[in-house]
Amino acid sequence: MRLFSDTYTDLKPGTVPIEPYYSEDYYRREQQRVFRGQWLMVGRVEQLAQPGDYFNKDLAVLESSVFVMRGDDGKLRAFHNSCRHRGNRVLAKSCGKLGKAFTCGFHGWTYDLSGSLIRVPDEECFTDLHKDELGLRGLACDTWNGFIFINTDPRPRESLTAFIGKEMDAQVAGFPFAGMELAATYEVELGANWKFLAEAYQEAYHVIAVHKDTVADRGTVSRWEVERRAALRGEAPPALPDDPTPGHHFSSVRLFDRHRSMSVFGKPKSDHQLPPAIDLCARFAPSPTRSDYGGLNTHKDASWGADLHFLFPNTELLMVTPTWYLQLGFWPVNAQRSRMEVNFYRQPPRTAGELLAMEYFEANFRDIVREDVAALEPAQAMFRSGATSGLWLSDQEIPARHSFEVIDRHVRAD
Amino acid sequence: MSAGFPEQFRDLERFAATWAIVSRHGRYQHRVRSTMDEVREFYDAITSRLEAIMKYLNRVGLAELPASDRTLLYLMLAYMEASRAVEVIGATEVHWGFDSSRLKIIDGAEL
């Protein structure tokens, strides 16, 4: 049996330590080294189509609220949403459209669309005030495939292009991100460490247990049940034929320096009569639905189901067809709390049938998300019990191990 | 939902008041808060007319769909939601998951 760890030999097998999943001290180092000074995905260019368009992002991990805005010159800029006078939040709404300038609601300091301070009421009462030095504090801001990234370091050590890297870029080359619209966003706050949350989206092992009533392969569910009962009786499990393309396995895994990409097995279309609503999706979903499309199944796996692309530190793209995709953000709130954001993007539906088919995919994912994270809070509640100092990961969960190791490397870097 | 209802599907209009919900959050919450019998009654009624409804709604592009068909369209969006309970899960709710009220759903594009 060939293991992924035969390829990635520098990743040790066994357990990963549990302490980084609750330690306040470790979290403070993550804030400094994993989030500050790194490129973080915060949105899409379509959200800021016109000059004056902006959105706000409350980022507890940066202890800041950050906004991104399109200037008069068409350029995207990011700022800490804090007036240079007394620190008040300059833009109060979560998103909006500005004219030529905007004014802090506290004492009326006014900034233009490039963040420069242009008006201070009663300016003569300030001593040694230099307006030209008091523009809003900026962050670096750049885009990749229409995704907006920010970096707390206004002059980052590496460009966004270098950060993404050639390998990751190649994974999705040709995918039609640009033609998509945001259909819906889900948000949930969870009493679980952000790494633990992100890892649940970097392994497929949980599919048979967590999703046993929804997406799991029924054959494998019952096979595990048979094996479990035999094991509990102390008997050898019956010899059952191996499924060569199990839906809870990765068909391929690609671990890069910081990012990673993985594909899960798919099943050929079955001849069974589908239930009515699912059949409706099969008939009316927008085409193409096949995987041999630019930006999908770049690894050319024979039995391909979906791609997961994880961008360090906290973003994932989940891609199944060229007509829709999901973007997930795993944001820390504190050492033991996180906020998950899921954005569902789709090709704008042209007919009622296309709309309904995509509505089904989306409803499906709402249920899946709730199952995905069900175990995280009960587990987090046990992390400080002392019952174990490390958690096991299998070879199939190697992307989760890589995720931890990359973060740990940054936390420990001098 | 007083924007009208296509004449040939008048028998389904009785579901409009409860199921023709504009927001995804509303549709999802309605599904998980309904009883399985309520979901199944709605699901069965739509399923029995599915072919005719799809033929009717798909006769024009989405942009050309008249306002008087909107209620039926929202009903169908709720049908996709309800079908999860009937066709896949066998219950209005997933068997294991955090409380559905904690999932905040924010609509992006219209519909």
Added chain:
Amino acid sequence: MAAATGVNYEWAARYPEVGTKPLPVTPYISPEYFEAERQRVFRRCWLIVGRVDEAEKPGDFFVRDMPPLDTSALVVRGDDGKLRAFHNMCKHRGNQVAATPRGNACEAGFPCLFHGWTYDTQGRLAYVPDEQFFVGLDRSRTGLMPMACEVWEGFVFVHSDPAPSQPLTDFIGEIRTTYDGYFSTMKRVSGYQFDMNINWKVFIDVSVEGCHAAYVHGNNIARQFTGTENPFLHLPSKRLYKLHRTVSIPADLSREPRPLEGLSHKYNAATSYTPTQAKNTAEGLPPGVNPDRVPSWAFDILSLFPNMVMLTAKGTYITMTFWPLSVNRTRVDVVFYMDPAKTLGERVGQEYTIAMMRDVIREDADTLEPVQRGLESGALTEIPFSDEEIACRHFYLTVDRMVKNGK
């Protein structure tokens, strides 16, 4: 029986090591002290998590959260008949393996709902799906993490140390034989749980003194105990052990019962916390209950160190477990036990008792959040416990001894 009436230091004279000095407020309000309690009291004591009849048959299990240990305990009777306790935590990704509060695991074991790892009723890791992908995993060394588990008088105790240096019998100490069978005939009839903004010790303090009754329970049941002879409800029996303590609550047997109370007593004389006839004496009770054989006796309070208080009466007892969540937040778990009713009249009479005692506990609780706020205000630096409150003082010093000396 010499009733405790006004003679200063009568009890301190009997228990000179407990003393009479005011005691600092710090243990009720200091986060550092609370952390020390978590480490040196709760991690070093045997803690009650339930009754054996909650896990009677092989495979029966129940789960109890133990907040000061940051854990959830899984108590399970193995298919070999032995009762064991474990941390309810899968060794794979840490999820809680018992997903329901109680049940029987003989058929299915404990299959973790996250990825399907399955433990048997003895806590052994029986099945790992796709085991071949776990490099270096030895199932025989990857069972559920055990806690020590022992039983005294039907109470299930667990200890965070799987091999504690102090055996349970030693921990129970002087009272280990004095309750002989008292609890065994009674069954759980009701229970409830609530969270309060108090330090966990505050509720235990109020449980082991009677001075508050005339004020806090004035409209409810104070008169049933105090009568005219004993207006401040001095407690005629106080026994202070190494770790635990009991006090006896006297009854005014001469008073006329209230109408419904009288009815309750008529049909249900056996189970009452407010007896009105002389028959509720020590007759038929083991030596630990009403240990000084107070003739006009209502019930006892047993403060079983560290965090349980029991109200033991004839034919009924109540357990109150105080689980600290933080220095000033506490989860209170109340369970009522009674001899099974033999007639409908008895059952109705029991219900009267349950409702009445629920009100009593509510009155105590309502007093305590303002008390905690007062203690935190800084207005008080020391608490002048009276001689009548010597059991509070004793409890305070027992905690303090463990925090400071570790035993």
